[in-house]
Amino acid sequence: xxxxxxxxxxxxxxxxxxxxxxxxxxxxxxxxxxxxxxxxxxxxxxxxxxxxxxxxxxxxxxxxxxxxxxxxxxxxxxxxxxxxxxxxxxxxxxxxxxxxxxxxxxxxxxxxxxxxxxxxxxxxxxxxxxxxxxxxxxxxxxxxxxxxxxxxxxxxxxxxxxxxxxxxxxxxxxxxxxxxxxxxxxxxxxxxxxxxxxxxxxxxxxxxxxxxxxxxxxxxxxxxxxxxxxxxxxxxxxxxxxxxxxxxx
Amino acid sequence: xxxxxxxxxxxxxxxxxxxxxxxxxxxxxxxxxxxxxxxxxxxxxxxxxxxxxxxxxxxxxxxxxxxxxxxxxxxxxxxxxxxxxxxxxxxxxxxxxxxxxxxxxxxxxxxxxxxxxxxxxxxxxxxxxxxxxxxxxxxxxxxxxxxxxxxxxxxxxxxxxxxxxxxxxxxxxxxxxxxxxxxxxxxxxxxxxx
Numbered sequence: 001x002x003x004x005x006x007x008x009x010x011x012x013x014x015x016x017x018x019x020x021x022x023x024x025x026x027x028x029x030x031x032x033x034x035x036x037x038x039x040x041x042x043x044x045x046x047x048x049x050x051x052x053x054x055x056x057x058x059x060x061x062x063x064x065x066x067x068x069x070x071x072x073x074x075x076x077x078x079x080x081x082x083x084x085x086x087x088x089x090x091x092x093x094x095x096x097x098x099x100x101x102x103x104x105x106x107x108x109x110x111x112x113x114x115x116x117x118x119x120x121x122x123x124x125x126x127x128x129x130x131x132x133x134x135x136x137x138x139x140x141x142x143x144x145x146x147x148x149x150x151x152x153x154x155x156x157x158x159x160x161x162x163x164x165x166x167x168x169x170x171x172x173x174x175x176x177x178x179x180x181x182x183x184x185x186x187x188x189x190x191x192x193x194x195x196x197x198x199x200x201x202x203x204x205x206x207x208x209x210x211x212x213x214x215x216x217x218x219x220x221x222x223x224x225x226x227x228x229x230x231x232x233x234x235x236x237x238x239x240x241x242x243x244x245x246x247x248x249x
Numbered sequence: 250x251x252x253x254x255x256x257x258x259x260x261x262x263x264x265x266x267x268x269x270x271x272x273x274x275x276x277x278x279x280x281x282x283x284x285x286x287x288x289x290x291x292x293x294x295x296x297x298x299x300x301x302x303x304x305x306x307x308x309x310x311x312x313x314x315x316x317x318x319x320x321x322x323x324x325x326x327x328x329x330x331x332x333x334x335x336x337x338x339x340x341x342x343x344x345x346x347x348x349x350x351x352x353x354x355x356x357x358x359x360x361x362x363x364x365x366x367x368x369x370x371x372x373x374x375x376x377x378x379x380x381x382x383x384x385x386x387x388x389x390x391x392x393x394x395x396x397x398x399x400x401x402x403x404x405x406x407x408x409x410x411x412x413x414x415x416x417x418x419x420x421x422x423x424x425x426x427x428x429x430x431x432x433x434x435x436x437x438x439x440x441x442x443x
Contacts, residue, residue, distance in 0.1 A: 033273065106326040179433045187422075187430065190422045191418045
């Protein structure tokens with residue numbers, strides 16, 4: 001069963017080794033949309049983390065009851081239930097954050113990180129590691145969103161978390177808090193990622209886990225947690241086999 | 250009831266002023282993933298128009314005649330996502346049976362659309378903005394038309410970019426994102442329209 005080392009391993013894995021934003025490049029829609037300030041990024045990150053951790057745990061608890069063929073609808077219902085719970089809680093206790101994030105809160109349902117973790121981890125592992133896998137991934141996502149949000153806020157308004165950081169003489173580059181800025185920030189981020197990947201490959205390091213910037217080509221993309229996997233029967237059969245082998249053991 | 254003027258305003262604001270991809274970041278996956286060639290971009294665009302318009306009609310009817318009378322509006326997220334997933338499956342089966350030619354053209358794109366956050370996003374926005382069913386359908390059509398416009402433009406630009414000498418680190422996704430950013434700046438120009 002889950003030892004202490006396993007738990008820490010899952011946390012480190014989510015925050016650093018397989019950071020959903022910086023390494024796997026999953027869940028780009030909310031990343032771009034809500035990172036207009038560090039506070040919004042943090043709020044969105046923690047909301048997603050809560051949903052991710054809880055749904056991971058429940059899916060893991062139910063992994064032996066959910067039949068393979070209807071697992072995706074089952075996952076979606078579980079995830080959507082938690083999103084609804086979190087949404088109602090935010091409306092009641094943090095209405096200002098709820099207004100700032102708007103329609104992106106219910107859209108956590110279609111965030112590919114959550115479905116991706118359910119598919120690739122929670123469905124095959126016991127509840128405690130799954131919970132911490134969710135917490136780790138969620139924290140990794142929160143940290144990434146806060147960093148991106150802070151960066152955009154710093155350049156666009158000259159503040160971080162609402163506190164003035166830049167000197168008075170600094171003229172804010174307003175475009176960074178607008179829609180185009182999000183694209184430029186993400187472009188820079190994936191370029192840096194590409195750079196690390198290329199230079200890593202030259203030194204002969206294993207770079208296969210580094211994402212290519214979600215959906216280089218949706219129709220031929222093999223990355224996990226993407227929409228295509230919904231209907232991709234070959235992937236499903238592979239997993240079915242894996243599950244059968246697991247059950248035999 | 251909505252007047253024609255209101256509907257026209259929705260049409261223009263959803264398709265151009267607050268473009269679904271370039272200012273709301275919904276449906277980024279297919280926008281970046283299926284925009285390598287103009288003809289696939291057109292196929293994707295038409296499929297998205299088809300599904301989103303249909304989905305906003307179905308979601309609108311369901312919200313008004315099922316969720317509101319029963320007093321379970323808070324279940325909208327769960328209901329909408331399930332209905333959309335079922336709808337896309339159903340549309341796929343129907344097209345395969347009834348209109349094989351159209352299925353040939355759109356079939357491959359349909360599964361990709363289920364998880365497209367734009368579909369769910371439109372259904373939820375319709376509820377949030379308290380649109381009626383007709384206004385919701387117009388909003389759905391306008392939003393998806395906006396998606397189609399931007400994906401076709403992006404595909405056109407990407408076909409040209411192929412021949413450019415892009416710095417190595419910027420090859421692939423980064424340069425496409427920079428392009429999208431520049432398009433977003435251009436679309437900011439529409440904000441004075443209304």
